[in-house]
Amino acid sequence: MASDIPVPLQLTQLTKADFEDDNLPVVNQYLTSIVNAHNALAGHTGDVTLAGNLNLNGKTIKNVAAPVGPGDVVTKSAADSTYGAAVVGPQLEVSGKYSLKTVRRLNDTTQREKNSTYLNDLMNTTPTANDATLSATHVSGGVCVVTVSAGSLVRMDDSTVAFPERSDTLFVPTLITLLTLNRLSGVVTATSSAPHGLIRGETFSIPTATDVTFVGSFVVSTVSSPTQFTFFQAGPDDPSGTGGTASVGGVYYYYLAANAFVLSLEGPFPADTWVNRQSVNTDGNVQVAVVVLTSSGFNIAQSSAGGTSPAATNGRLFGRL
Amino acid sequence: MALRFDKVKINGTTGHMEVHVRYVEKNGDNVTFGVMKSHGISPTALQEKFNGDTQLWLASIHKEMKERHKAMKPQHDTISKLVGTTVEF
Numbered sequence: 169m170a171s172d173i174p175v176p177l178q179l180t181q182l183t184k185a186d187f188e189d190d191n192l193p194v195v196n197q198y199l200t201s202i203v204n205a206h207n208a209l210a211g212h213t214g215d216v217t218l219a220g221n222l223n224l225n226g227k228t229i230k231n232v233a234a235p236v237g238p239g240d241v242v243t244k245s246a247a248d249s250t251y252g253a254a255v256v257g258p259q260l261e262v263s264g265k266y267s268l269k270t271v272r273r274l275n276d277t278t279q280r281e282k283n284s285t286y287l288n289d290l291m292n293t294t295p296t297a298n299d300a301t302l303s304a305t306h307v308s309g310g311v312c313v314v315t316v317s318a319g320s321l322v323r324m325d326d327s328t329v330a331f332p333e334r335s336d337t338l339f340v341p342t343l344i345t346l347l348t349l350n351r352l353s354g355v356v357t358a359t360s361s362a363p364h365g366l367i368r369g370e371t372f373s374i375p376t377a378t379d380v381t382f383v384g385s386f387v388v389s390t391v392s393s394p395t396q397f398t399f400f401q402a403g404p405d406d407p408s409g410t411g412g413t414a415s416v417g418g419v420y421y422y423y424l425a426a427n428a429f430v431l432s433l434e435g436p437f438p439a440d441t442w443v444n445r446q447s448v449n450t451d452g453n454v455q456v457a458v459v460v461l462t463s464s465g466f467n468i469a470q471s472s473a474g475g476t477s478p479a480a481t482n483g484r485l486f487g488r489l
Numbered sequence: 490m491a492l493r494f495d496k497v498k499i500n501g502t503t504g505h506m507e508v509h510v511r512y513v514e515k516n517g518d519n520v521t522f523g524v525m526k527s528h529g530i531s532p533t534a535l536q537e538k539f540n541g542d543t544q545l546w547l548a549s550i551h552k553e554m555k556e557r558h559k560a561m562k563p564q565h566d567t568i569s570k571l572v573g574t575t576v577e578f
Contacts, residue, residue: 337546339533
């Protein structure tokens with residue numbers, strides 16, 4: 169690259185003798201060097217190469233072509249179309265090129281939220297405000313009829329929706345008598361007095377047990393025999409635990425779906441847990457009542473609706489629904 | 490006398506059946522609709538109580554809705570006649 173840099177033009181002091189030759193060789197040689205230097209600076213011989221920096225003293229360079237190579241000057245138009253805010257902005261938007269850009273001024277009374285209806289679509293957990301009551305028939309033929317009375321529900325935005333009465337004929341869960349419950353390294357082996365009928369992966373609950381540490385809701389891990397199955401439960405080893413009872417299903421949730429005015433039913437669940445309640449209270453569904461059936465029928469102590477206060481002995485429900 | 494089925498639902502997971510019905514009373518050209526109620530039944534309960542016969546279940550619903558309508562109709566009639574009247578208490 170050094171060879172492209174023009175050699176500095178030396179000032180030549182001409183003398184009278186330089187003009188005495190008819191061909192004026194010295195003069196012509198000097199003029200030739202000046203002309204060549206001028207043509208080189210004008211770009212007639214190719215790219216103009218400077219030996220030093222170009223200082224325009226604040227002036228602009230005009231009519232520059234669009235950059236091609238990596239070392240080319242970037243013009244304003246090229247910079248705008250390649251790196252400008254209009255180009256880079258959409259690439260920084262998570263929602264893409266056509267995202268809606270707006271702001272809400274929180275203190276602006278004309279822009280303030282004027283109702284809370286949007287809250288109706290949010291997931292919520294009980295308690296909710298409704299005035300339904302629960303009733304049920306005695307167990308007959310292995311079933312009982314549960315009735316949720318007509319009532320009204322106050323939604324999150326304080327609007328009220330009335331719903332009609334609903335009755336369901338439900339199968340009462342069979343109680344499995346467990347002779348022994350043995351826990352070893354977090355695996356519990358249960359032995360029943362009669363064929364339990366459970367299958368691997370089935371959810372069940374142990375409502376009563378001699379050793380209360382076995383009480384809870386579980387999933388069948390393995391079925392060793394028609395009268396023996398295992399499940400996982402963390403806890404200290406208890407190789408000589410006595411028995412209890414196991415039950416499948418029995419918990420039902422009544423709810424109003426978003427924008428609905430007729431009760432829906434979900435169940436049976438093996439136990440009334442917050443996880444199960446939340447699985448029902450999604451997508452705008454609002455729980456209205458919990459019904460717990462045991463082998464002896466409707467369990468009023470563990471069931472509740474908005475107009476039915478839970479029994480004093482019920483430690484599983486948290487106030488009115 | 491008939492039952493009007495406003496809606497029927499079958500749970501795709503549990504098979505729980507559900508009907509939304511109202512009692513229909515026809516008297517000449519007059520048709521009176523009773524108050525709506527939902528009835529549901531689990532497949533196991535249907536088998537245990539009605540031997541799997543859906544018609545028996547629907548018949549039991551019809552019977553209940555009819556009695557319910559008969560019990561409530563006088564009250565509804567009393568209320569319905571109040572439109573435009575002034576009653577001293």
